[in-house]
Amino acid sequence: MGEVRIISINQNVTADNDLAADMLRRRLSAQGTFFVNVMSGPGSGKTTLLTALINRLKSDYRIGEMDVDIESRIDAQRVADATGVEALQIHNCGLCHIDADMITRALTEYDTSELDLLILENIGNLVCPAEFDTGAHKNVMLLSVPEGDDKPLKYPLMFTVSDLVLITKTDTTGYFDFDFDAAKKRILALNPKAVIIPVSAKTGEGLDAVTDWFRSGISSINTDKH
Amino acid sequence: MGEVRIISINQNVTADNDLAADMLRRRLSAQGTFFVNVMSGPGSGKTTLLTALINRLKSDYRIGEMDVDIESRIDAQRVADATGVEALQIHNCGLCHIDADMITRALTEYDTSELDLLILENIGNLVCPAEFDTGAHKNVMLLSVPEGDDKPLKYPLMFTVSDLVLITKTDTTGYFDFDFDAAKKRILALNPKAVIIPVSAKTGEGLDAVTDWFRSGISSINTDKH
Numbered sequence: 001m002g003e004v005r006i007i008s009i010n011q012n013v014t015a016d017n018d019l020a021a022d023m024l025r026r027r028l029s030a031q032g033t034f035f036v037n038v039m040s041g042p043g044s045g046k047t048t049l050l051t052a053l054i055n056r057l058k059s060d061y062r063i064g065e066m067d068v069d070i071e072s073r074i075d076a077q078r079v080a081d082a083t084g085v086e087a088l089q090i091h092n093c094g095l096c097h098i099d100a101d102m103i104t105r106a107l108t109e110y111d112t113s114e115l116d117l118l119i120l121e122n123i124g125n126l127v128c129p130a131e132f133d134t135g136a137h138k139n140v141m142l143l144s145v146p147e148g149d150d151k152p153l154k155y156p157l158m159f160t161v162s163d164l165v166l167i168t169k170t171d172t173t174g175y176f177d178f179d180f181d182a183a184k185k186r187i188l189a190l191n192p193k194a195v196i197i198p199v200s201a202k203t204g205e206g207l208d209a210v211t212d213w214f215r216s217g218i219s220s221i222n223t224d225k226h
Numbered sequence: 227m228g229e230v231r232i233i234s235i236n237q238n239v240t241a242d243n244d245l246a247a248d249m250l251r252r253r254l255s256a257q258g259t260f261f262v263n264v265m266s267g268p269g270s271g272k273t274t275l276l277t278a279l280i281n282r283l284k285s286d287y288r289i290g291e292m293d294v295d296i297e298s299r300i301d302a303q304r305v306a307d308a309t310g311v312e313a314l315q316i317h318n319c320g321l322c323h324i325d326a327d328m329i330t331r332a333l334t335e336y337d338t339s340e341l342d343l344l345i346l347e348n349i350g351n352l353v354c355p356a357e358f359d360t361g362a363h364k365n366v367m368l369l370s371v372p373e374g375d376d377k378p379l380k381y382p383l384m385f386t387v388s389d390l391v392l393i394t395k396t397d398t399t400g401y402f403d404f405d406f407d408a409a410k411k412r413i414l415a416l417n418p419k420a421v422i423i424p425v426s427a428k429t430g431e432g433l434d435a436v437t438d439w440f441r442s443g444i445s446s447i448n449t450d451k452h
Contacts, residue, residue, distance in 0.1 A: 041268040043373030096353040127322040146372035147269030153298045
């Protein structure tokens, strides 16, 4: 057996972002818009899942989507084409995250006042986006089966800050070693209140439960409003 | 068809890291140690591939490995157990990247003077690590088939700075839509000198070619030395 030693290198990450996030959240609550921040690593299936979800909700609600990417417009275009909703592509020019101030600036060019649901498809990154409050009411994260059940151990903050954890691409389970019980235990150890739903955009597994979670969130904000 | 608009939000990322990186690289060259920085998104198969690679090289070379992670020691322990080489776990305490200064500090506790090959297994992130020169002689990145062939469009800098691009988990090709020709074209458009090798740690595809690439790199540094 080889030897392992551990070295910790500290650096403070300051954030005066929380005030901007609270202001944005209050503003969206007041106008009755449920704002959800969707995070994951690259290639976990965010765009495919969100497209399926929006198509299930769009007859009942007014929905908007913002896609953050370094420089492409692939995701916003895919969502817009597949659902017909207006999608805003935000380029963050190489940054690893997006914060509430950036969202607030983007919303000066995107009228959300009539929306029931505003979805932020965050950049594919399991580290940095977890550190910044975007002003969303709820955080959702996707962990795909091919990524492996050890990810909660390696990216703990992402799982700690997420209200809903979707284990995606469950149709590939036969192909990868993924221990669902171990993954759930690891997630709940970090975040006992996390809702965990296994889903597959291919087979439709879990999509009803995810849709219900979104409906419930939209209702809670609309109730607050009136 | 829905509408897509694009907003760019700028922020300068300054880096006085380049001097530290050059100093570290020169020092390692002088002692005859080939230093390779291995990057990828989460769950692309870095640890599995590096373990297979080290086991093919360790009878001929003295090898060391550093694993960067937010707080776990899983990867370093896996490499150490599976190969017998000394592995150093670096905790970067929630940061999204590691830079040459952090590596230089870590190496004050890790004697590399006798090593022929030093491997850095960077944190799983396709964005931030690409922005920081670690002092490595070469950058290697892994793109797994499950992540999708569009990743060069979405994370261009990572592909631009990588000398060797490994397309991993090729054994899962039947399960995912992955267009190898499209991926290669996209990578070469960003980085015409990139060496691209499809690999599978399960079937062994490509491992000979990857091993040869490392042998060639080690030789080039040892030749420089004498």
